[in-house]
Amino acid sequence: MENTRHSVETQDINKSTFNRRDMLKAGSLALGGLALGGLLTPANAASKPFKLPSRSNPLLLNFNESAYGYSSLVTRNLTKEFDNLSRYPIKAEEELKVAVAKFYGIKDDRVNITNGSSAALQSSIYAVNAFAQEQNVSLRVIVADPTFEFVESYAKPLGAEIIKVPVDSKFNINTDRMKTLEREFDGVSLVYICNPNNPTGNIINPNELYSWIKSAKSTTIFLIDEAYAEYITSTSFKSAIDTLREGVKNVIVARTFSKVYGLAALRIGYTISSPEWQKRIADFVELVGINLLGARAAAISLSDFAFRQYVVNTNNKSRQILTKALDSLELKYSPSYGNFVFHEITGDFDDFSKNMQNQNILVGRKFDKFDNFCRVTLGTPDEMQHYVKVLRNFRAKRLI
Numbered sequence: 001m002e003n004t005r006h007s008v009e010t011q012d013i014n015k016s017t018f019n020r021r022d023m024l025k026a027g028s029l030a031l032g033g034l035a036l037g038g039l040l041t042p043a044n045a046a047s048k049p050f051k052l053p054s055r056s057n058p059l060l061l062n063f064n065e066s067a068y069g070y071s072s073l074v075t076r077n078l079t080k081e082f083d084n085l086s087r088y089p090i091k092a093e094e095e096l097k098v099a100v101a102k103f104y105g106i107k108d109d110r111v112n113i114t115n116g117s118s119a120a121l122q123s124s125i126y127a128v129n130a131f132a133q134e135q136n137v138s139l140r141v142i143v144a145d146p147t148f149e150f151v152e153s154y155a156k157p158l159g160a161e162i163i164k165v166p167v168d169s170k171f172n173i174n175t176d177r178m179k180t181l182e183r184e185f186d187g188v189s190l191v192y193i194c195n196p197n198n199p200t201g202n203i204i205n206p207n208e209l210y211s212w213i214k215s216a217k218s219t220t221i222f223l224i225d226e227a228y229a230e231y232i233t234s235t236s237f238k239s240a241i242d243t244l245r246e247g248v249k250n251v252i253v254a255r256t257f258s259k260v261y262g263l264a265a266l267r268i269g270y271t272i273s274s275p276e277w278q279k280r281i282a283d284f285v286e287l288v289g290i291n292l293l294g295a296r297a298a299a300i301s302l303s304d305f306a307f308r309q310y311v312v313n314t315n316n317k318s319r320q321i322l323t324k325a326l327d328s329l330e331l332k333y334s335p336s337y338g339n340f341v342f343h344e345i346t347g348d349f350d351d352f353s354k355n356m357q358n359q360n361i362l363v364g365r366k367f368d369k370f371d372n373f374c375r376v377t378l379g380t381p382d383e384m385q386h387y388v389k390v391l392r393n394f395r396a397k398r399l400i
């Protein structure tokens with residue numbers, strides 16, 4: 001496998017989806033946030049000083065969670081919602097839906113709010129399965145290998161055929177093979193693309209993806225998981241939300257407040273699709289399935305552009321610390337655009353993971369066919385300096 005290197009190309013956020021107009025909008029929303037009583041200081045957890053990890057307080061680099069907590073606007077404004085805990089969160093859900101639609105400059109008949117993006121993926125798969133049932137045909141699910149496995153988990157009990165297509169030697173998704181599998185099939189195909197991909201962290205060539213989407217069969221639906229898209233600062237990325245704006249119908253996008261917004265515990269995600277698919281998905285979204293605090297925290301977070309920018313920029317610094325060290329240790333890694341890096345460890349993952357655990361560091365799990373690779377979540381720059389120090393010690397002991 002070739003050593004593919006990545007350099008951070010720009011400090012701008014999501015150039016393709018987040019243009020100057022959006023920035024102005026976000027700025028005014030942020031000012032709205034100020035009116036809510038918050039200041040645009042970047043963060044909570046981020047400002048905590050680094051402490052050496054211990055057995056009772058290990059360094060959590062295992063679940064691709066944010067190292068930076070959440071917006072201080074959330075801290076300042078959420079407690080007043082405690083007065084409403086005896087009420088159902090129907091209005092809050094509706095308001096969040098409107099806020100998400102406004103954020104992207106689309107109508108709210110394209111948005112479904114879900115209990116984390118896990119539920120966004122689940123309800124989308126169920127909707128596509130129902131679409132296949134209506135036509136009395138079977139469902140084929142086409143995914144990359146490796147990729148985020150929830151889609152496979154949700155599709156399996158439905159009796160769908162699942163085809164895993166290995167990534168190439170540079171970790172790129174094999175769109176040619178996936179295309180063949182979709183074209184040759186008579187039933188309904190669900191193509192799942194995780195962009196950036198988890199665990200590899202790389203992004204798909206937008207020309208390749210969107211020309212495929214536009215030329216695919218009308219019975220092929222693309223589920224694009226953009227859980228980590230907010231971290232991307234490269235102009236080579238194009239969000240599938242843009243293609244929906246251009247009128248494409250066979251695309252469902254899943255996004256989340258769990259990653260860059262740091263609200264994983266509050267479980268808020270969403271789908272964006274055509275209005276027709278929004279309705280189909282809504283049939284499978286749990287009724288009143290989200291919680292009040294999550295809905296309010298998510299809406300508040302959307303308005304804090306400064307916090308989001310802080311997280312993205314600091315995540316870039318952490319990535320640079322790690323990739324520089326990996327280069328000097330001559331360990332290969334996939335080009336990463338998210339808040340994690342998939343890197344070589346030379347030996348077996350289980351041994352590496354155990355050795356890291358002995359250093360009170362938890363890293364991501366083992367991936368089939370990539371025994372000698374580790375997916376590590378990017379912590380704060382101080383945390384990554386520590387991780388790099390441990391890697392260097394491992395090298396001195398010939399453990400990697």
Ligand code: PLP
Binds near residue numbers: 063064194258264
């Ligand atoms: N999609 C991807 C690619 C993920 O990595 C994750 C979680 O790690 C999710 C979706 C689900 O996240 P959540 O349900 O917290 O939104």
